[in-house]
Amino acid sequence: MxxxxxxxxxxxxxxxxxxxxxxxxxxxxxxxxxxxxxxxxxxxxxxxxxxxxxxxxxxxxxxxxxxxxxxxxxxxxxxxxxxxxxxxxxxxxxxxxxxFVESKPIRNIFSGTVLAERLAAAIKKTHAVAYTIPGDEMKDTVDGIVAGFRQSQVLSGPIPDELIAQYEQLKKVYPWHDTDKVFSHNDLNPTNILCDGTAIWIIDWDTAFLNDRYVDLAAVANFFIHSPEQETVFLHTYFGEVTDYQAARFYVMRQVSRIIYALMMLQLAGQNTTAGQVCDQQMEGIFLKDIGPMIGAGKISLATHEGQLLYGKALMNEAVEQMRSVRFSEALTVLGNH
Structure with missing residues (x-):
């Protein structure tokens, strides 16, 4: 050497x-x-x-x-x-x-329904790994995140209140104790999904354990699946024929995933303040479709208080908007009747 x-x-x-x-x-x-x-x-x-x-x-x-x-x-x-x-x-x-993977921007390599198909195939391959070690109960984990957010008082008002109220409703019907668990990565954000120009590789397995398969599916969909056509290919690649129950559970978990990332990001913003600094409570006009590209272009940094606060608010607004939809209420009905 x-x-x-x-x-x-x-x-x-x-x-x-x-x-x-x-x-x-x-x-x-x-x-x-x-x-x-x-x-x-x-x-x-x-x-x-x-x-x-x-x-x-x-x-x-x-x-x-x-x-x-x-x-x-x-x-x-x-x-x-x-x-x-x-x-x-x-x-x-x-x-x-x-x-070491010399990663290239995955959206430049794969796009549209091809990207959806490749990502679903990668998740399916992950979930096929034989594994038996469980983690913490997911409902307890999310409840803990919600309680921590409430205690932090980093953000208040009608939108945070509505988000938490919607979560309280969905958690009554979501099948938290379903025993059909798989080897899950549990943090499939874009920094953990690499592409060498041909293949997709997943890194950072510290939080992997036996878990609800919809956790990984929802996280990837929230970051990469943005059209009905992509969603159709994504779910069909993973499941084959997709039942109403699978589609409903997937959609509800997408909102749970947004809640988790939003509240964790906002708590991080609250911790990343200077003495006497008060977090801006403004929620209007902060949307994921605007904030996401700015983060990708490096105009907003998630290492700063401002970036963390903006991203957390955008995720929260997106979750609330989705949970106001007819599709969400219908999905809850499907889960409740299952």
Whole structure:
């Protein structure tokens, strides 16, 4: 190896890192090593270039059970061909190495119904992975997010009140305790869905567990499915023939997903304030169709209070608008009668 890692990796991890490189790459030259950012976990993530090929190395807590479980999820997803190929895994040392995906904007590679079909196929492949470890009960999780939002008092008024009232109604009929659970990623936002120009890869499996299949379907649909034609292809690719019950449950979960992301983003905005700062309570005129493209173009940053607040409000307005619709009330009736 040709690089001096003493300034990049913790001194007490150097021996394990060198061993990982030797087992993963053999006696080759490490051309580059740099720290990456992002992801939900506190683990350090690095880009490694060995023999001019890029890889990702995650440096987690050695011997940590949570890390070991996460590593196993990554290995299962990689074996299924949905996570980037795995090169090295050692939970005892807390090191895992995978191929690095040079990601291209997925909407530039696939568009319209083709994008819907490819995304549904990726979710279907994920859900086919054999897995048995459950997570927290989803209803309890959402209830906790709603309670946290109420306690934070970051935003108040008729729109937040209506959102919570609608949630209280839908949670009475949604089949939270359905035992038909699958291996779910549980955070399929655009930063975790990569495209190399040909294939779709999913990363960041820390929050994966056995869960309601509609969680992943709803999250991806909210980010990428924006027309009735796309939705039809998306659901038919995943289910085959789509029943009224499946369509209703999918649509209701889309609103639950929007509620989750909206309230979490707003709470984050509330935490990301300066002393004495009061969050702007204005809700009118803040729509996802306007805010989303501005985020994509880099005009709004989700790392700032302002960006988090705007995005949270836009998601909330979208959820409320959808839950006012005839389609939503009909979907609740279908679930209630099932």
């Amino acid at each position: 040709s690089l001096n890692y003493s300034a990049l990796f913790p001194a007490n991890r150097l021996t394990a890192v060198n061993e990982a490189f030797e087992k993963a790459f053999g006696n080759v030259i490490i051309n580059e090593a740099s720290l990456l950012t992002g992801g939900l976990s506190a683990a350090a993530v690095y880009k490694i270039v060995a023999n001019s090929q890029p890889y990702v190395m995650k440096l987690d807590v050695p011997g940590n059970q949570a890390a070991a479980t996460s590593f196993e999820r990554i290995a299962l997803a990689a074996t299924a061909g949905i996570a980037p190929p795995l090169r090295y895994k050692n939970p005892d040392t807390g090191i895992i190495i995978s191929d």
